[in-house]
């Protein structure tokens with residue numbers, strides 16, 4: 583695995599021979615295949631057509647539809663196919679005023695599809711490179727099979743000649759990163775209650791993938807730009823192009839090429855290529871830290887010691903007097919002190935170096951559901967209910983002990 587900076591975004595580079603070297607920050611321009619904006623990840627894939635995709639026969643391959651039992655399809659609706667002309671018509675021929683964003687896959691447009699009378703988001707695969715073709719296949723296979731209120735819905739796709747497009751439900755508030763970082767002056771700052779609601783909803787989406795789906799799925803690309811927000815900041819996970827079917831039988835991990843976004847990638851996975859459900863928990867912890875602190879997972883504009891969010895947070899976790907320093911200054915002090923301690927403890931557990939020490943997603947969901955149900959009223963400057971709820975999870979009990987007694991924090995475990 584290599585790690586290099588690309589237009590300010592540091593990405594992990596996929597190692598096709600499945601050997602992994604320690605991350606370093608040296609640019610490797612010869613290897614980089616950049617997307618128009620600077621790719622979040624580098625893919626080295628064969629040109630595979632979604633209709634011709636063969637059954638995966640290598641454990642380094644991504645998920646394909648054959649990995650998921652047909653019996654599991656019952657609760658979901660099959661993605662529709664659209665012609666290129668239909669999608670061009672929906673976006674006024676991909677007019678610039680319909681453009682809503684761009685990622686490693688290509689450009690995203692807002693459009694209105696006459697056929698189904700619905701506003702949609704249309705992602706067009708960048709045709710200059712083949713990267714993303716495999717992600718396209720996995721995304722269609724994956725999203726056609728899942729169905730959960732916290733996962734973005736794939737409405738359909740177009741695989742006509744060399745065109746590859748994905749059609750999603752339109753998420754009016756866009757991605758979470760746009761609400762946390764580099765805010766334009768007119769954008770509303772996320773308040774504490776909304777942050778907790780987003781955290782709990784994203785955790786529920788991940789719980790569905792880890793614990794409810796058969797076979798379970800490791801998401802592999804959890805980050806703020808993949809959490810899309812609907813009306814009332816209802817969060818949904820998106821971008822399943824990197825998802826992998828979890829280990830089966832007695833296995834605890836899946837061996838795979840290291841892929842993901844720098845700053846979110848669990849150190850154990852980055853070093854060994856062994857992907858576990860706990861790799862997703864680490865990424866979730868990073869997202870939680872971003873929600874609490876307002877800082878980016880990796881920010882090359884900051885002082886070297888503060889560039890990596892987890893590295894910055896680790897020493898602070900050990901000193902409860904410093905917890906208030908971690909709260910996003912944009913909150914202007916409007917957060918419940920106890921709630922801050924508790925959510926920081928959850929984040930600290932999720933980003934522990936030892937994957938086995940990280941909590942299971944079910945415990946994270948229980949803890950965050952409880953925290954998000956405690957509406958904070960900024961005018962009272964107090965959270966109305968303290969954490970004495972008998973239903974609170976193992977995490978809540980542990981986090982309260984660690985933090986309220988001033989004992990060693992979870993990072994020192």
Ligand SMILES: Nc1ncnc2c1ncn2[C@@H]1O[C@H](COP(=O)(O)OP(=O)(O)O)[C@@H](O)[C@H]1O
Pocket residue numbers: 622682683684685686687688689690703705734750751752753754756757807808810820821
């Ligand atoms: N379904 C959607 N609804 C609304 N906006 C979307 C949707 N999907 C993507 N976007 C917007 O397009 C941008 C690019 O998305 P994407 O291609 O997934 O790249 P990335 O995840 O790397 O940011 C996102 O940041 C988001 O703002």
Ligand SMILES: [Mg+2]
Pocket residue numbers: 685807808820821
């Ligand atoms: Mg995305």
